[in-house]
Amino acid sequence: MAATSAAAIDKSAMVKQRIAVLIGEMTLEEKIGQMCQVDAGMDEVSETLAEDIRKGKIGSVLNQVDARLVSELQRIAIEESRLNIPLLIGRDVVHGFSVIMPIPLGQAASWNPGLVEACAKSASIEAAAHGVNWTFAPMLDISRDPRWGRIAESLGEDPFLAASLGVSMTKGFQGENCYGVSNIAACAKHFVGYGAVEGGRDYATTNIPENELRNIYLEPFKAVVEAGITTVMTSFSDIDGVPATGNEYLLRNVLRDEWGFEGLVISDWNSIGELETHGFAENKEQAAFQAVAAGVSMEMAGDAYASSLAALVKKGELDIDIIDEAVSNVLSIKFQLGLFDNPYSDPGIFAETEFNDALKISHQAALESTVLLKNNGVLPLAKQEQKKIAVIGPMADDPYEQLGTWIFDGNPDLSVTGLQGICRAAEPETEVAYCQAMKTTRDAEADIAVAVQLAAASDAVILFLGEESILSGEAHCRADINLPGCQEELVKSVSAAGKPVIAVIMAGRPLTLNNILDDVDALLYAWHPGTMGGQAIAELIFGDAVPSGKLPVTFPRHVGQVPIYYNHKNSGKPPSKEKVVHIDTIEAKTPQTSLGMCVFHLDEGYEPLFPFGFGLSYTRFSYSNIECSNKEISAGNAVTLSAEVTNEGGVAATEIVQLYIRDLVGSVTRPVRELKGFRRVFLEPGQTKRISFELDSAALSFYGRKQERVIEAGEFCAWIGGDSRADLETRFRLVL
Numbered sequence: 001m002a003a004t005s006a007a008a009i010d011k012s013a014m015v016k017q018r019i020a021v022l023i024g025e026m027t028l029e030e031k032i033g034q035m036c037q038v039d040a041g042m043d044e045v046s047e048t049l050a051e052d053i054r055k056g057k058i059g060s061v062l063n064q065v066d067a068r069l070v071s072e073l074q075r076i077a078i079e080e081s082r083l084n085i086p087l088l089i090g091r092d093v094v095h096g097f098s099v100i101m102p103i104p105l106g107q108a109a110s111w112n113p114g115l116v117e118a119c120a121k122s123a124s125i126e127a128a129a130h131g132v133n134w135t136f137a138p139m140l141d142i143s144r145d146p147r148w149g150r151i152a153e154s155l156g157e158d159p160f161l162a163a164s165l166g167v168s169m170t171k172g173f174q175g176e177n178c179y180g181v182s183n184i185a186a187c188a189k190h191f192v193g194y195g196a197v198e199g200g201r202d203y204a205t206t207n208i209p210e211n212e213l214r215n216i217y218l219e220p221f222k223a224v225v226e227a228g229i230t231t232v233m234t235s236f237s238d239i240d241g242v243p244a245t246g247n248e249y250l251l252r253n254v255l256r257d258e259w260g261f262e263g264l265v266i267s268d269w270n271s272i273g274e275l276e277t278h279g280f281a282e283n284k285e286q287a288a289f290q291a292v293a294a295g296v297s298m299e300m301a302g303d304a305y306a307s308s309l310a311a312l313v314k315k316g317e318l319d320i321d322i323i324d325e326a327v328s329n330v331l332s333i334k335f336q337l338g339l340f341d342n343p344y345s346d347p348g349i350f351a352e353t354e355f356n357d358a359l360k361i362s363h364q365a366a367l368e369s370t371v372l373l374k375n376n377g378v379l380p381l382a383k384q385e386q387k388k389i390a391v392i393g394p395m396a397d398d399p400y401e402q403l404g405t406w407i408f409d410g411n412p413d414l415s416v417t418g419l420q421g422i423c424r425a426a427e428p429e430t431e432v433a434y435c436q437a438m439k440t441t442r443d444a445e446a447d448i449a450v451a452v453q454l455a456a457a458s459d460a461v462i463l464f465l466g467e468e469s470i471l472s473g474e475a476h477c478r479a480d481i482n483l484p485g486c487q488e489e490l491v492k493s494v495s496a497a498g499k500p501v502i503a504v505i506m507a508g509r510p511l512t513l514n515n516i517l518d519d520v521d522a523l524l525y526a527w528h529p530g531t532m533g534g535q536a537i538a539e540l541i542f543g544d545a546v547p548s549g550k551l552p553v554t555f556p557r558h559v560g561q562v563p564i565y566y567n568h569k570n571s572g573k574p575p576s577k578e579k580v581v582h583i584d585t586i587e588a589k590t591p592q593t594s595l596g597m598c599v600f601h602l603d604e605g606y607e608p609l610f611p612f613g614f615g616l617s618y619t620r621f622s623y624s625n626i627e628c629s630n631k632e633i634s635a636g637n638a639v640t641l642s643a644e645v646t647n648e649g650g651v652a653a654t655e656i657v658q659l660y661i662r663d664l665v666g667s668v669t670r671p672v673r674e675l676k677g678f679r680r681v682f683l684e685p686g687q688t689k690r691i692s693f694e695l696d697s698a699a700l701s702f703y704g705r706k707q708e709r710v711i712e713a714g715e716f717c718a719w720i721g722g723d724s725r726a727d728l729e730t731r732f733r734l735v736l
Ligand code: BGC
Pocket: 092, 136, 189, 268, 269, 474
C-alpha cells in the first residue's frame, strides 16, 4: 500500500512539474487559447478551426461526436500545434448516448445509487468511444419548482438524495480517477442556485439567503467535490445581485478556498459575455476580467476571453498569475484524463456486449424509476383475462418523445414504445387496439368518440399521456403544469366508458394531476423513461415486475402551491387539519381573525397531492419497532436508528426505506424533516427485516448564523418509513 501511495504522490508531483514546464514555455496567446472552448458542431473540420487549433488558440471543443473528426481534431492539436497539447472534447451526455436512460429526475426516483452509477458508466463508455472526454453532467441544481423546465435534468428537491446520486453519477462518468479510455470528466452544474429561478422561468434571477444556500443548494456540489469531481460549470443566473459567472465569493472563497477544489471551472454558454447583459459589466473586457478574477478557468462558446484577456494583461490590469492558475487547472484535467499519454478514442470499447448492457441498464432504470401513484386494485393487470386492451394517447407510440430532454445523440430507432411493450408483454391471444386520439399532447381537440368507442369495446384501457420532450428542459418552462391540451377531457370521456383505466404519464416534470386522479383506476408516473421505457412499463402493468420508485420531488395539487417541498421550516403558525378552512365553507361576514391563522391556501389547503418519497407497490409494507441505540450521543459519536419493515402482501417486492430527522431547536430554524438515509430492501411475502441506519453526529450539523458549520446540543426526532410522512418515531439527544 505504502508503495502505491508513494507512486501516486510521485505521479502528481511529476504532473505538477510538467504543467509548470509547459506553462513556462507558453506564450500569453497560447495560455489564453487553453482557456477557450469553441462549438465545433459541423460535418467536417473547417480550415478555420484547424488553423486555430494549430496556433494553440483553442483548449477545448464541444459538440463534435464523429469519432473520425474528433481524431482529426486531436491529431492536429498534438501533431501540428507548437506545444502538442491535446483537446478536451465536451458534450452534454446527460442520460445516455445513443441508448437513452430515464431523465435524471426519473433516475432519482429509483433511489438506487448503484443503478445511477451504471447509467452514467454506460453512457460514458459510449461517449468515449466517439472521442468525447468530458460531459456536462451531473446537474445538481436543487429544484422545488416544477414549472422550471430544467427540473427534468435535476435529481430533485432534496440535498441528501441529490448529493448521494450526484456522487454516483460522477463515479460512473469518471471511474476511479478519470484516467483511461472509457472514463470521461464529469462537470457539476450549475454553480449555484440556478434551480431557484424566480417564477420557475429559466435564466431568471435567484435570491437565496446565504444560510439556505449553504444548507440546501450547495450541499450536493460539496459532496461531489469531496468525491473528486474534476470540473464545475457556473450558472446563467444572478444570485443576490451577483451573476454566478462573476461571483468571486462563491467561486473562490467557497468552492476553492473553503472546499479545496483544484479543478477546472467553465462558464456556461456565453455566460461571460452575458455579464454585460446582466448590467454587471460595462463591456466584454470588463466581463472577461470579472470572470477570470472570480476563478472561471475556461469560457464556453463566447469570445470574451479570446478578445480581451491579452489586452488586460498587457495593460497591467490583470495579473499573469491568475491566467497561469486557470491554465494549470485546464492542463491538469488533461493529464488526469490521460490525454497526454493517448488522446485518441477507441471505438472498440463500445461493442455489442456494451450495447446490450446499455439496453439492459436502460430497461432496469426505467423499471426502477417508474412510480406507482394510485392503484385501486386494477394493477397488476391479469394478462389471461384480457381479450382486448385499448392503448390510447399521444405518448403511446412515439419513439422520440419518450426519450426526454438533452438527447443530442439519442437514437429513437432503438426505442420500445408503450404500445410495442404492451403488444410484446400481453398474451398472444389478447387483441391490442390502438388509438392515438391526439397528434400532440397540446392539441385542443381529440378523437374522443373513437377513443371512447374503443374503450367501451375493451376489457381495460391504458392511456399514455403527458408532455413531449420539448416541453421540458432548458428554456422550456410552463406556468400551467396540468396535462396540456385536451388530455384531461380525453381521460374523463374514456373513463365514462366504465372500463378499468390505467394512466401512464410520461413527462419531464411533476404535473398537476388532481383533475384526473378520480377518473383513473391506476396511475403510473414514468417520467421520460428512455429507450426501454415501453417495455418496462408493460412489464409493470402486467406484474412481470413490481413498481418500486419513490418521488424525488413533491407533487403539488395546484401550481399555485409552488414552491411546496417536504423539508420546509415549521413557521410560527404551522397548519393542521383542524385549523384550515376551505373557501367553499366560509360563511358571509365571518370576521377575518377567526379563520385559519396558519400556513395554508383557502382553496388548496397545505398538503401536496403526493409527498416527497411517496410511491406504491403491488404489496403493502408495514413499519414497526423503531429503536434508537442510545438516547444520548456526544460529538464524534454515532447513533444507530432501526426499524422493522414487513412485506404484508403476497408479492415479493422492493421497498425504499427512508430515515428522516428533525432538529427540534436550532440557532437558525431547522426544517420540519430532513432525509438522512435510505435503503432499497427486497422482501419476500411475509418477510420482516430490521433495517439500521448509523447516523454520525456530523450528520446532525448544519450551517448556523455565522454561515459556519455548527453542531448544537438538543433533542432530535427520527422517523423511519416509506415516505416523508413516516410516523414511526423515536427521539434522542445530542449532548456536548
Ligand atoms: C446549458 C448547459 C450546457 C451547455 C452546453 C447551456 O445552454 O445551460 O447546461 O451544458 O449549454 O450545451
